[in-house]
Amino acid sequence: MKLKIVQEDPWLEAYKEEIYQRWVRFQLSRDELVNVAGSLSDFANGHHYFGINFDTKRHGWVYREWAPEADALYLIGDFNAWDRSAHPLVKDQWGIWEIFLPFEAYKERLVHKSLVKVHVKGGNTSLDRIPAYIRRVVQDEESKDFSGQLWFPDTPFSWTDHDFSPTYPIDGPLIYECHVGMGQEEEGVGSYTDFADNILPRVKKLGYNAIQLMAVMEHPYYGSFGYHVSNFFCPSSRFGTPEDLKYLVDSAHALGLAVIMDVVHSHAVQNVSEGLNAFDGSDHQYFHAGPRGYHEVWDSKLFDYGKWEVKRFLLSNLKYWLEEFHFDGFRFDGVTSMLYFHHGLITFDHFEKYFHKDVDWDAISYMQLANALIKEVKPGALSIAEEVSGMPGLCRKPEEGGIGFDYRMAMGIPDFYIKMLKEKPDESWDILEFWKELSDRRYREKTIAYAESHDQALVGDKSIAFWLMDKEMYFHMQVDDPNIIIDRGIALHKLFRLFTSSLGGEGYLNFMGNEFGHPEWIDFPREGNNWSYQYARRQWSLAEDPKLKYKYLLRWDQAMIHLLKKYGILPAAFAEQLHADPKNKVLIYQRAGLVFAFSFHPEASIPDYQFRAPAMGQYTLVLNSDDPEYGGFGRIQGTKSYFTDQNQRLSIYMTNRTALVFARVDE
Numbered sequence: 001m002k003l004k005i006v007q008e009d010p011w012l013e014a015y016k017e018e019i020y021q022r023w024v025r026f027q028l029s030r031d032e033l034v035n036v037a038g039s040l041s042d043f044a045n046g047h048h049y050f051g052i053n054f055d056t057k058r059h060g061w062v063y064r065e066w067a068p069e070a071d072a073l074y075l076i077g078d079f080n081a082w083d084r085s086a087h088p089l090v091k092d093q094w095g096i097w098e099i100f101l102p103f104e105a106y107k108e109r110l111v112h113k114s115l116v117k118v119h120v121k122g123g124n125t126s127l128d129r130i131p132a133y134i135r136r137v138v139q140d141e142e143s144k145d146f147s148g149q150l151w152f153p154d155t156p157f158s159w160t161d162h163d164f165s166p167t168y169p170i171d172g173p174l175i176y177e178c179h180v181g182m183g184q185e186e187e188g189v190g191s192y193t194d195f196a197d198n199i200l201p202r203v204k205k206l207g208y209n210a211i212q213l214m215a216v217m218e219h220p221y222y223g224s225f226g227y228h229v230s231n232f233f234c235p236s237s238r239f240g241t242p243e244d245l246k247y248l249v250d251s252a253h254a255l256g257l258a259v260i261m262d263v264v265h266s267h268a269v270q271n272v273s274e275g276l277n278a279f280d281g282s283d284h285q286y287f288h289a290g291p292r293g294y295h296e297v298w299d300s301k302l303f304d305y306g307k308w309e310v311k312r313f314l315l316s317n318l319k320y321w322l323e324e325f326h327f328d329g330f331r332f333d334g335v336t337s338m339l340y341f342h343h344g345l346i347t348f349d350h351f352e353k354y355f356h357k358d359v360d361w362d363a364i365s366y367m368q369l370a371n372a373l374i375k376e377v378k379p380g381a382l383s384i385a386e387e388v389s390g391m392p393g394l395c396r397k398p399e400e401g402g403i404g405f406d407y408r409m410a411m412g413i414p415d416f417y418i419k420m421l422k423e424k425p426d427e428s429w430d431i432l433e434f435w436k437e438l439s440d441r442r443y444r445e446k447t448i449a450y451a452e453s454h455d456q457a458l459v460g461d462k463s464i465a466f467w468l469m470d471k472e473m474y475f476h477m478q479v480d481d482p483n484i485i486i487d488r489g490i491a492l493h494k495l496f497r498l499f500t501s502s503l504g505g506e507g508y509l510n511f512m513g514n515e516f517g518h519p520e521w522i523d524f525p526r527e528g529n530n531w532s533y534q535y536a537r538r539q540w541s542l543a544e545d546p547k548l549k550y551k552y553l554l555r556w557d558q559a560m561i562h563l564l565k566k567y568g569i570l571p572a573a574f575a576e577q578l579h580a581d582p583k584n585k586v587l588i589y590q591r592a593g594l595v596f597a598f599s600f601h602p603e604a605s606i607p608d609y610q611f612r613a614p615a616m617g618q619y620t621l622v623l624n625s626d627d628p629e630y631g632g633f634g635r636i637q638g639t640k641s642y643f644t645d646q647n648q649r650l651s652i653y654m655t656n657r658t659a660l661v662f663a664r665v666d667e
Contacts, residue, residue, distance in 0.1 A: 003401030005393045008443060012392055015355045019393065019401040025361055026368040026398045033311070033369070040373045046316030047233060050096075051133030052116070052150065060102040061110055063118075065131060066309045067280035068095025070122035075099055077116035077148075079109035084119045084128075095280075112154070115147040123281025130231060132276060132286075132313065136242060137218050137231045146220060146230070146274045149237075157246045159326065161253035166328055166380060167209045168258060172570025173382065173407065173507035174561055175260065176208040177453055179215055180239045180248070181222070182522065183512065185540050187533035189222075192235075192244035196251040199512070202540070203257060206515060206554075207561035210258040210382075212331055214454065216245070216321075217264060220274045223524035225454065226262065227333060228269035228300055230276075232317045235325070242325075249326050258328040260382060261321055265314050265370070266334030267300040277301050286310055295343060298334075305338075306362035314366065315373050322378050329374065329382030332405070336388050338363040348389045364403060371404030382406050384448060395445035410449045410505050413438065414456050414464075417496055421467045426488075426602040431587045432580060434600070438503040439575060449504025451496045454511045457522045459535065465517035465553075468492055473519040477542075477549045488602075490549060491632070491657035493517055494556045494625045495598060498659045501564055502596055503575050503589065508564065515557035516543035516550040552631030559630070563623050563661065567592045579611035586654055590614045594622070595662040599654050605635065609654035615664060616644045623661040636660070 003023060006016045030040065037043035052063045063075055073089040080086045089097035101110060115138070117128045130137055134148040168174070183199045184190040203211055215226025218234035226236070235245045249259045268286070269275045276286045287293040287301040295302055304310055321327045336344035340358050348354070367385075374381050385394055385405040396402025416437045420429060441447050457463045465473065468489035476483035501508040519542070523535035543554040564570055572592035579588035585601040588611050595614065613619065619642040626632035635655045642650050642662065652660065 003399070005396055005401040009392065011351055015351065018355045018359075022361075022364060022368075022393070022403075023398055023401060025365050026372075029365040029369060030372065039376065040315070040369065041319065041376050043312060044315040044319040044373055044377075046312040047133050047135075047320045051131055051135070051233070054103075054152070055100075058100060058102075059104075060100055061106065062098065062100050063089070063131070064096055064098045065089065065118060065133075066094075066096050066313075067120060067122070067285070069282040069285065070097070070120050070280040072121040073097045074119040075101075075116065076119050076128065078114045079106060079116070089118075110150060112150060112152055114150040116150060117147055120280065123278065125278075125281055127272065129279060130274060132279065133233055133316075134231060135233050136237060137234050137274075138237050139220075151242060153243065157243050157250075159246070159250055161250050161326060164253035164256075166258040167256065168382070168507075169380070170571070171209055171565045171568070173210055173384075173448060173509075174208045174564065174570070175210045175212045175448065175507065175509040176203045176206070177212045177214065177509055177511040178203075179225070179454065179512070180213065181215065181236075182524075182536045183538060185537055187537060189238055189533070190537075192240040192248045195239075196248040200248075200252055200255055200257065204255045206558050207565060208510075209256065209565075210260055210328070211252060212260040212262060212509070214262045216261055220269060220271055223526050224269075225458075225524070227264055227298075228267075228271075229264045230269045230271060230274040232268075232313070233320055246325055253326070258382075259326070260329045260331055260384070261325075261327045262333055263318065263321070263330040264333045265303065265317070265366075266332070266338045267295050267298055267302055270294070270299065270301045275301075286313070292341075295337065297343070297345065298337075302337075304362070305360070305366035311366060311369065315369060318370055318373060319377050322374070322381060328378070328380070329384070329406075331384040331386060331409075332367070332370075333386050335367070335385040335394075335405075336391075338367065339387070339389065339391055344389050351392075354389070354391050368398045368404050372398070384409065386411070388412070390442065392442065393445075395442075395447075407446045407448045407505075407507055409453075409509075410441070410447045413449055413500055413504055414452045417451060417464060418456065418461075418467060421464070426600070429585060429600055431582055431585050431598075431600055434499070435503075435577060435580065435587055435589075438499060439577075441505065446507065447505030448507040448509050449500050450509040450511075451500040452511060452514055453509060454522065457511060457514065457518070459521045459523035462521060463514060463518060464496060465489065465493055465514070465519060466521065469517075469519075473517075477519075479547055479549055486549065488657065490517070490552060491625065492600075493553060494630060495600065495657065495659050497557065498560055498596075498623075498625070498661075499598060501560060502569055502591060502594075502661075506570050508570065510557070513538040513540075516554040518542070549631055552629075556625065556630040559623060563594075567594055567663070569594070576614075578614060584609075584654075593664065595619065595650075595664075597652065597654065597660040597662070599656055599658050601656045603656055605653070605655040607653050608651050610649045610651050612648055613644050613650045613664075616648050618643050618665040619650060619662040620665055621660060622663045623659070625659040626655055632658070641665070 136151040218231040388411040393402035525531040575591035
């Protein structure tokens with residue numbers, strides 16, 4: 001049987017059997033779960049069974065934990081003065097431990113905000129652990145130890161988002177990538193509520209239709225950016241309570257913003273005291289045993305996606321965030337690492353690298369199940385893959401030979417820009433190379449394009465603004481201070497963003513602050529910087545100061561996002577190249593009925609620059625990066641009309657380092 005992605009791509013013919021088996025394995029793995037549970041959604045109710053839940057029929061609390069190789073488990077906490085022998089759990093034939101605590105006997109002790117752990121004996125160790133399905137953990141300020149915390153407030157959160165409907169099906173995803181903790185300007189850790197009240201209105205004003213929240217899942221080390229997760233069902237207590245996170249999501253929905261969550265199922269923190277590592281005393285409960293279970297580059301543990309209870313844990317985790325916190329989808333971190341036994345740490349220069357011995361079929365089946373579950377629980381939710389290898393079919397349905405994601409991240413674009421800035425002077429840039437990098441993506445697989453994300457702003461690297469302007473940003477960003485380095489930087493910053501958003505994909509992402517060229521890297525408090533929060537924040541006041549040039553970049557971003565939405569650029573078909581002029585570094589293409597003209601030339605400004613338009617008629621200029629409103633030099637008359645000649649050619653003034661967008665005027 002030849003599936004659709006093979007029919008569409010002759011290069012995949014040699015791998016048609018493996019692609020077919022990808023579909024077969026998905027059906028078998030799905031049927032295995034559905035035949036027992038009734039549906040994927042029912043199978044993903046692990047959080048209602050495991051952990052500490054109130055049983056209304058038995059009228060008491062039930063705590064269950066999967067720990068097949070443990071010798072004994074004891075529930076401990078405030079309620080029993082941390083007695084490690086008073087409350088033993090009983091093990092069944094499947095390795096699931098259980099204890100029942102009657103309400104009448106424990107109603108004064110098992111209360112809201114009580115601290116709990118589980119004492120586990122196994123593998124020649126006896127350790128206090130945090131329950132795997134716990135809903136909240138908190139850190140003691142003095143000892144720095146984490147403990148589970150019972151969380152059942154008297155009044156449930158009152159949602160107001162029942163009529164919310166995301167606009168990304170119409171406009172395409174316009175994603176504002178965020179980190180709550182560093183969202184404020186003051187040095188310190190921001191909160192969910194502060195972010196909701198002060199940052200979300202900024203995002204709305206810019207025109208984005210979704211936020212992507214990083215570092216939501218609890219992580220013991222703040223500087224991990226949330227990617228070394230310890231407690232998968234816990235919103236990070238650094239930023240507030242679970243109700244505070246719900247307030248953030250509800251507030252976003254009230255503004256028309258969808259909320260996408262960075263979910264980390266590719267690996268887990270290897271900390272024993274806070275996380276899942278060696279929970280039952282073995283090295284192979286949730287993770288692979290031995291070297292296969294350890295990621296040397298990330299210093300973290302790797303899940304065994306073939307195990308029944310691991311699949312239940314991770315799938316339940318997705319359903320929990322969708323239902324309990326009303327998230328609108330996920331950006332899956334580290335998908336390349338999940339796909340391959342070598343974790344993508346090779347060069348992908350041949351189709352052979354996507355198949356055969358190096359592919360983790362259990363991981364692929366898990367991702368197919370995850371994407372199917374997301375659509376079953378919340379049909380309009382998005383699933384986005386952070387994936388760099390270019391795995392064919394990643395964003396196609398399983399029945400077409402795919403893995404089921406909606407979008408993949410265009411991770412090569414920011415790397416390309418930084419490579420150009422680091423390695424080549426402007427006069428050596430090849431605009432055909434620019435075109436290839438931005439337009440070369442798999443047929444019918446949707447992409448989220450971005451010029452930079454949080455990765456490019458981390459300490460050790462630099463944001464595009466800093467690559468362009470460096471230390472000059474500290475001294476020459478005043479409006480009345482002309483500076484050729486700043487002029488170049490502002491011009492190219494605008495070009496990179498419009499080039500990316502209009503050409504690079506079917507969605508667009510920006511990391512918070514980069515829209516106005518935030519000048520500093522991100523460096524979380526650590527011993528090497530004396531535990532400073534100086535660089536773990538966003539300096540919003542820079543863009544609000546009328547005396548500084550940051551305002552020009554902010555205005556450009558707002559105008560660009562408005563253009564993308566008004567003309568439906570992201571959902572439109574691939575761009576069509578109209579004109580390429582490597583000598584003058586001019587590239588012109590059309591998409592969504594608009595004509596985009598870019599000059600990357602450092603010096604040449606050419607009057608009467610002619611090219612063949614896509615159709616005869618009158619054209620008008622709808623966006624101009626050289627407009628003084630955006631920090632340009634005002635060399636081009638914005639109100640002028642442009643008419644094609646008898647040969648269907650347009651004549652424009654193509655100034656250097658300028659982006660122009662034209663719309664055809666209807667007759």
